[in-house]
Amino acid sequence: MHLPFWLTTALLFPVLLYQGKRARRETPRLPEAQGSPGGQYGEGAPVFRVLVIGESTAAGVGVSTHDQGFASQLALQLHERSGQTIAWHTFGVNGIRLGELNNKLANADLPEADVVLLSMGVNDTTGFTPRFRFRKQLLDLRNLLAQRYPAPLYLLSVPPMHLFTALPSPLRHVMGWRARQLDRLYQELAHQAPEEFRYLTYPTINDPSMLASDGYHPSEKGYRAIAGALATGELELPYSNLNSSTDAA
Secondary structure (H helix, E strand, C coil), X not given: CCHHHHHHHHHHHHHHHHHHHHHHHHCCCCCCCECCCEEEECCCCCCEEEEEEECCCCCCCCCCEHHHCHHHHHHXXXXXXXXXXXXXXXXXXXXXXXXXXXXXXXXCCCCCCCEEEEECCHHHHHCCCCHHHHHHHHHHHHHHHHCCCCCCEEEECCCCHHHCCCXXXXXXXXXXXXXXXXXXXXXXXXXXXXXXXEEECCCCCCCHHHECCCCCCECHHHHHHHHHHHXXXXXXXXXXXXXXXXXXX
């Protein structure tokens, strides 16, 4: 089924290897965000808690502090929409692949949460993680989290790497091809087991002002845009109690 991809990759391998090394050498490597990886918006005990896990976007690469990053921005959007107290926490490692993330999560001290979102796929794309292994690791992750977090695991779509202008052609097109393969795997799992997985997508960021200085990761404005799109449309969270309280007001 994926023979054309592997044949193309094999034929272009010398070029892809050269471009990959050059991009890694020339692209600025931004640090992970600093500060507390969690917080809340609103007073008193939170009525809803969001946990984001994953790679560089969960680690806040592209912004200075975690409160500027994706998990915080999502909680803020939900708070502003509902008027209720929303808590957030993020657990991410820059450059990590899914198998390594699973190992770290097995020993991590994570907070209680009503929903968990996974932001993953770029490093498994660039690392050519086999699809069967990536799928197994997703199932392993769900099993790891299921007892503590019974709600479905939300899978954020793999970024469209063919649009990453920081990557040269043909490298970005091959990476984009691979990213779409992993993204389709997300969609398949969400279709096959909706009680275990949900798939979330959001508008592509192509405004330069929404990208960090590396032209690769979101800026604070970019994280805010992604969070806003999910909070107002794509994110089907079980927070009807929040909406009903707003409607009653």
